[in-house]
Amino acid sequence: MIHTKAYAAYSATEPLAPWEFDRRELRENDVQIEIIYCGVCHSDIHTVRGEWGPTYYPHVPGHEIVGRVTNVGPAVTRYKQGDLVGVGCMVDSCQGCPNCKRDLEQFCVEGMSGTYGGYDRIDKTPNQGGYSNQIVVRQEFVLKVAESLPLEGVAPLLCAGITTYSPLRHWGVGKGHKVGVLGLGGLGHMAVKFAVAFGAEVTMLSTSPSKEADAKRLGAHRFALTKDPEQLKGLNSYFDFIIDTVSAEHDYGMYLNMLNVDGTLICVGAPPTPAQISAFSLIFGRRKIGGSLIGGIKETQEMLDFCAEHNITSDVEVIAAKDVNEAYDRMIKGDVRYRFVIDMKTL
Amino acid sequence: MIHTKAYAAYSATEPLAPWEFDRRELRENDVQIEIIYCGVCHSDIHTVRGEWGPTYYPHVPGHEIVGRVTNVGPAVTRYKQGDLVGVGCMVDSCQGCPNCKRDLEQFCVEGMSGTYGGYDRIDKTPNQGGYSNQIVVRQEFVLKVAESLPLEGVAPLLCAGITTYSPLRHWGVGKGHKVGVLGLGGLGHMAVKFAVAFGAEVTMLSTSPSKEADAKRLGAHRFALTKDPEQLKGLNSYFDFIIDTVSAEHDYGMYLNMLNVDGTLICVGAPPTPAQISAFSLIFGRRKIGGSLIGGIKETQEMLDFCAEHNITSDVEVIAAKDVNEAYDRMIKGDVRYRFVIDMKTL
Incomplete structure (x- = not known):
């Protein structure tokens, strides 16, 4: 032994x-x-x-x-x-x-x-x-x-790495895509790094103004404070993907409405209580909400090799x-x- | 005038x-x-x-x-x-x-x-x-x-035709797929006809035992009474797609759990109140729930031409x-x- x-x-x-x-x-x-x-x-x-x-x-x-x-x-x-x-x-x-x-x-x-x-x-x-x-x-x-x-x-x-890498690869996120990353924590900061490395335009969506500088340092192109309606203007039907790393309760409908036609909300965080989702918010815009589990x-x-090649940690x-x-x-x-x-x- | x-x-x-x-x-x-x-x-x-x-x-x-x-x-x-x-x-x-x-x-x-x-x-x-x-x-x-x-x-x-034809085409439903159709009404009966015509194995999921004969006549290969737990055995992680035509309140979690890995629940019916969806039921199995609006x-x-060719009304x-x-x-x-x-x- x-x-x-x-x-x-x-x-x-x-x-x-x-x-x-x-x-x-x-x-x-x-x-x-x-x-x-x-x-x-x-x-x-x-x-x-x-x-x-x-x-x-x-x-x-x-x-x-x-x-x-x-x-x-x-x-x-x-x-x-x-x-x-x-x-x-x-x-x-x-x-x-x-x-x-x-x-x-x-x-x-x-x-x-x-x-x-x-x-x-x-x-x-x-x-x-x-x-x-x-x-x-x-x-x-x-x-x-x-x-x-x-x-x-x-x-x-x-x-944290594979949990965010895998869905971004699975849904083919890359150049020309507008990606929102919801929540800047262990998962969120890796999602920003990967989405940026894959060539997407990345917006950090956060409740915390103190995270803006960090989000930009990590490579995010934009930052929106989700509790400030002013900063959310223009984000209606904006994103192709939102990767949702938040495991506290939050308003899924608000983020579904930020998805463009055929957009996908990808859940990698899971709140303890069920999300309230109106079928209408999926039907209008043919939107999807999906989940992903590690990889x-x-x-x-492949992710580790990608990180070595692109100097991502x-x-x-x-x-x-x-x-x-x-x-x-x-x-x-x-x-x-x-x-x-x-x-x-x-x- | x-x-x-x-x-x-x-x-x-x-x-x-x-x-x-x-x-x-x-x-x-x-x-x-x-x-x-x-x-x-x-x-x-x-x-x-x-x-x-x-x-x-x-x-x-x-x-x-x-x-x-x-x-x-x-x-x-x-x-x-x-x-x-x-x-x-x-x-x-x-x-x-x-x-x-x-x-x-x-x-x-x-x-x-x-x-x-x-x-x-x-x-x-x-x-x-x-x-x-x-x-x-x-x-x-x-x-x-x-x-x-x-x-x-x-x-x-x-x-009713285009509302069911469009999502089945959009998500590429065809041969080798197991498709559940939830609800046998105006939308559901068209979903059965199209999914069968596209070559899928089709199961009608209904609360009404009186619909079984009709479902089979419309081409469904299987019928499961959704309020009978016996008939739901074996349907766990079974379907590649479920097309959900129900606009009354219902348990989305139950149907998400019937989806196999990478399966999709497609909403074309919309209940008046929000669905309660656990992010875990999406994360485990990388499942998706999406919506679709007419076409x-x-x-x-294209749908009308397909119907003429395949004698579907x-x-x-x-x-x-x-x-x-x-x-x-x-x-x-x-x-x-x-x-x-x-x-x-x-x-």
Whole structure:
């Protein structure tokens, strides 16, 4: 067994605290990774606090993982000791269903196996995530990471990056498109970077005037304060796409009306209560509202390669493991620009 | 002026009654049509009863019009006296905006001019619809109708037909697709016929067991009673498309969950209250919900030609003009299979 240090939740209400446990011995096609950085995603908080339903404890969250390969199983062909790699939100899937075969493992018919919050498909033990110094993952779910980028900024690409890259690619966003990005946080700041890199005209839609300068620095061409009706003038039927990263309740109708004919509102944030959507706002303008969930492994690799080529990383604040509870509090207040990343040397 | 007999609403609350009025003299590119049949659409009721907002009176509804050309203006090139023609939901648009130029006059930036409920773009008088023996329409909004089909069954194609044909074409529905049709009424029965004609596997989703035989007769391959959980087993993540023709309140989440990965729920019916839609039901499965509004003139002609080629018409019950108020009552009870059509000889 592989002795592992970690930060774990022991219940839904206590702060995270140190935990030591054993990872599984390497199976034939397993890769053992020494984790260097792990990003802190809002899903981590929802999961360990039981906000998405009851879960197991101790629970090690974290699915924005970068590190180096320290060992490989005998059947591993893709990686060798010393390789720089990443692990995202999934560590396994059935690999045989129509969705897996279409490289959409996130929609595996048998259910993908989450990096945390899920169970091992073979021994049925609870998966433990990336707030730890070691992880063992089958090679098919390990990503190659380029040596050229600052590694702390790469970690969040494994979730925040692919979550925004994938829908922009799926819906073919590019030159000539007008794209609105709703909400400037972990997801939103990556959506701006990608949409700009793909050649779109990008408008940041935000409730916070203090984000304007940042939005422009990230590459947004325009900024509109969504609570100022003056700034929304001219945005009626304006956008081809709006990528909606907001997981607080908000007025979907207002944003649907900003879509041009055949425009699409893409939800990657999900409020806890249902959205109220008038069918009329879809019928007039033949508009659509769709969702997107992370991305498949093949596309995640494509995204990482794209980032290496275009020098794209996440804007991060590096923290020590012991500061993760404080980081959670600050995230809930929206006080992070734009992702906390845990330095695993501090464990 | 062109003396015209009609059935008109005189207020939002009185029954429709005879009215005689003058249509405009022909302009250069106008076509004068003697109306033979006019379909009765649910929009007629909503409009004349002021359910979609206040309107003008007297008000002649009707936008599923077939008839013969009796006269043409000097600049008319497309039609001549004696031609069999149709008029649908629009009689004019700006013809110059990006949407009109894409043959999407229904989304004209200046607003399309409704056959009734709208205003003439030139003299600003209220447009009067097809429950009448005559209509005058500019040639660009007149459709050619084949001589081969039973004309009473062609009339509803001008609204119910194009409203279902257009989204099925827009979203590329065809062979290999599993399509659910939600609601078997004027729109639903046309959606079944078109989806079957396009080669899809079609399932009728209905709350009414009495519709099963009809659904099968119309070509549906399967029938599922939506209030019987037993009959819904196996429909989870089943459909590529569901075309939702229901304008009463209903549970959108239930139908979104019947969509497979990348599936689309297409709204052509619009309930009066907003739908409650969980973003999670879109995110998991990368599902979409979109709307569609009738279709452009070019596509309406394409639909009429397709119907002539494939011998597709609407299932109708022909009524006399004086029976239109009773027809309205029956429509509200869902007692029509599947469209009332007024025989204009009875005016």
